[in-house]
Amino acid sequence: NTLRLWSAQATQAFDLSIFNAGDYAQAVRAQTFAENISKVLYPEDSTPQGKELRLQQQYFFVACSLRDFIDGQGPDFDLHDLPERVIFQLNDTHPVIAVPELMRILIDERGFEWEDAWAVTSKCFAYTCHTLLPEALEVWSVDLLGRLLPRHLEIIYKINEEFLDLVRETWPDDYLRMGRMSIIAEYPERGVRMAFLATVAGIKVNGVAALHSQLLRDKVLNDFAELWPDKFTNVTNGVTPRRFMKLANPDLSNLITDAIGSGWVTDLERLQELAPLAEDPEFRAAFAKAKQANKIRLRDRLRVRDGIELPTDQMLDVMVKRLHEYKRQTLKLLHIVSLYEQIVSGKVKASEVTPRSFVFGAKAAPGYRMAKQIIHLINAVGASVNNEPLVEGRLKVFFPANYNVTLAERLIPAADLSEQISLAGMEASGTGNMKFALNGALTIGTDDGANVEIRELVGDDNFFLFGMDEPKVAELGARGYQPGEYYESNPQLKATLDLIASGHFSGGDPMTFEPVVSNLVHHDRFMALADFGSYIEAQQRVDALYSDPEAWTRSAILNVARCGFFSSDRSMKDYIKRIWNTPPAL
The missing domain is CATH 3.40.50.2000 (Glycogen Phosphorylase B;)
Incomplete structure (x- = not known):
């Protein structure tokens, strides 16, 4: 196998005119900005800047890899036959921007009609989902995607439009289902649900253990499994x-x-x-x-x-x-x-x-x-x-x-x-x-x-x-989990949590670990x-x-x-x- 390690560089690493004007930091800003794309692993994404860098990274690696593969097929290869050569395995939602990127290459650079491009693209991808946590299924805001990758957002809208036509034909007048299945989420903000895009584009969707794959079909992507039952399968992980x-x-x-x-x-x-x-x-x-x-x-x-x-x-x-x-x-x-x-x-x-x-x-x-x-x-x-x-x-x-x-x-x-x-x-x-x-x-x-x-x-x-x-x-x-009831009814558990809450492990300061104890006693999302x-x-x-x-x-x-x-x-x-x-x- 070939392993590619991509590195981002600025097209103009050093601006001499800005340097001569005395702004030394600005003179190399483009190079610093570009290098961050392939330098920072898993940037902290609770800020708008972090989210933007993550999306830039995902697009950068996908674009490099697709270009490398397509160019490697030679100038005489007919891209209509691409599905005979390759399946791109989407390893979780992080590389799913590859779907509109391949569409963009086929339509904008190779002159394909939309229908022909989608016929190729929809046979070239398969999707492995690695989570059951809803918050781990990436959703990119329409505003950010539209600002960084406007052509890709345009393509995603078109994919979604045609997909919703299929949903409408299958379940006429089921507007709630259409809202649930739309690649574009409307709440809490308009965003692109990348797992849905991968499911629509992929020839197969698999989980990574028997229970996980079952829950994917039954809960996380159940509407899609009802539409395409044969698309879902399981491949349990392994280690070497x-x-x-x-x-x-x-x-x-x-x-x-x-x-x-x-x-x-x-x-x-x-x-x-x-x-x-x-x-x-x-x-x-x-x-x-x-x-x-x-x-x-x-x-x-x-x-x-x-x-x-x-x-x-x-x-x-x-x-x-x-x-x-x-x-x-x-x-x-x-x-x-x-x-x-x-x-x-x-x-x-x-x-x-x-x-x-x-x-x-x-x-x-x-x-x-x-x-x-x-x-x-x-x-x-x-x-x-x-x-x-x-x-x-x-x-x-x-x-x-x-x-x-x-x-x-x-x-x-x-x-x-x-x-x-x-x-x-x-x-x-x-x-x-x-x-x-x-x-x-x-x-x-x-x-x-x-x-x-x-x-x-x-x-x-x-x-x-x-x-x-x-x-x-x-x-x-579903009944309404109350963790405090377990705390009050189990003396061993109560003594354990009370010891932490007392400050015993924090030099007598009960506030140091109060957030952890309070979260367990009052919320305890994971029981x-x-x-x-x-x-x-x-x-x-x-x-x-x-x-x-x-x-x-x-x-x-x-x-x-x-x-x-x-x-x-x-x-x-x-x-x-x-x-x-x-x-x-x-």
């Missing part, structure tokens, strides 16, 4: 075993190869051959030895990288993912504070608590204030826990900075417990959950995203399920308090199994053996078969 097993976990990889041969690296389903070895005491011992070696390797990395002294004789309980309220790092934190509160208050003896090291890894969007406050709270709790003599040897909390793939390659193979605790119906898929399971961590999780498929494959006995499923979440939301009791019960099941090392290792081996489905090789084959309809290259 070359990086996230063979490279990241050589001890386990060598153990697997010695047991079943090397073919598993390119045919991950062969991991099933490991299942009988879960009953072999010698293999279990070797498996546990590899896990311990990975913990030591992680300890050594964190010691040098972050000055963290990670215990290697405790359960390694890991939650690494983007910091977002729906992923519920707060629920994990409430569990930690609950354990801490019970020990320091004397309700529970420290010796009765399973020794655990909790490791968080996360980054927050620049303008996401609540996420930043949650990061602050996790670190504050860690500072208290790690310096409290009463919990010494039982609880440790670490949040190494700048979580990235390099650290992941050490952390994931070392983990004992994988935290996948998003509110059911919110996570599209997740891939960290797959990486952890393939490396022999057990999962505690909700029935959300690809957790559903992991649990079905590994079996209920080897997965710690808790919490509401998606229909129950929807039912509770962490509703699932708290079930989560605590599931963690008790974790403790019970971990107290039996042989049983734990057996379950860990079965997780590895039964998760071969989650290979990126299988994902690519699914795209080839279900969407691209092309023979594989190899």
Whole structure:
């Protein structure tokens, strides 16, 4: 494959006349402005300037890539045959401006009539949706799009006009449906719904896990699924075993190869051959030895990288993912504070608590204030826990900075417990959950995203399920969720939140974390308090199994053996078969 890395430059980088007039900053302004387009990753978009830069970036990368591909076909290639050469996979809504850009190229530069251009364009794109959160489906304001890309907005209007003609023919006089399905939203401001544009233009629309794809059809894009039921499909995500097993976990990889041969690296389903070895005491011992070696390797990395002294004789309980309220790092934190509160208050003896090291890894969007406050709270709790003599040897909390793939390659193979605790119906898929399971961590999780498929494959006995499923979440939301009722009725939860609210983790200042506590008790959009009791019960099941090392290792081996489905090789084959309809290259 060819990987292009585009760089934006000004057509006139330096204006000598302005420089000679004494305005040195203005003289290079054009160059600075242009370089920002390919320099700033995920610009903070809560401001008009940030939104504008994001749209400029999206158009820039799309325009470069389309031009590069089309020019690469040669001067004699008939673009009417473009669908025979390529499918552009729209990876979420960010590149969807490619649809009007291809129309513009065909009509304005290559002289196509509208009908011919649309016949080509509507066969060249497929859309992968990566979210269920409405706010994550991009909507660009008509004002901004019209100012930056007026020709593209004109083309979008025309696409929408013809699409609404089809809706009108299919459901005459159903004006509410037309409003729901229009690519142009009217409220709260006029905007272009990029997910709708991608759905209208794409030959296929897929989600990235079985549950996610079902919810896309049933809820997020249900009107479109009713119009085009055959357009919707599923391709569950996968991860590459070359990086996230063979490279990241050589001890386990060598153990697997010695047991079943090397073919598993390119045919991950062969991991099933490991299942009988879960009953072999010698293999279990070797498996546990590899896990311990990975913990030591992680300890050594964190010691040098972050000055963290990670215990290697405790359960390694890991939650690494983007910091977002729906992923519920707060629920994990409430569990930690609950354990801490019970020990320091004397309700529970420290010796009765399973020794655990909790490791968080996360980054927050620049303008996401609540996420930043949650990061602050996790670190504050860690500072208290790690310096409290009463919990010494039982609880440790670490949040190494700048979580990235390099650290992941050490952390994931070392983990004992994988935290996948998003509110059911919110996570599209997740891939960290797959990486952890393939490396022999057990999962505690909700029935959300690809957790559903992991649990079905590994079996209920080897997965710690808790919490509401998606229909129950929807039912509770429809009734009117009142988080304060859970706070008042659960003494353990109340004591946990009250300790945070008291200022215990903020030098006695109750206002420092008041926004986090208040948000949970009075709003709690992602129902962490509703699932708290079930989560605590599931963690008790974790403790019970971990107290039996042989049983734990057996379950860990079965997780590895039964998760071969989650290979990126299988994902690519699914795209080839279900969407691209092309023979594989190899």
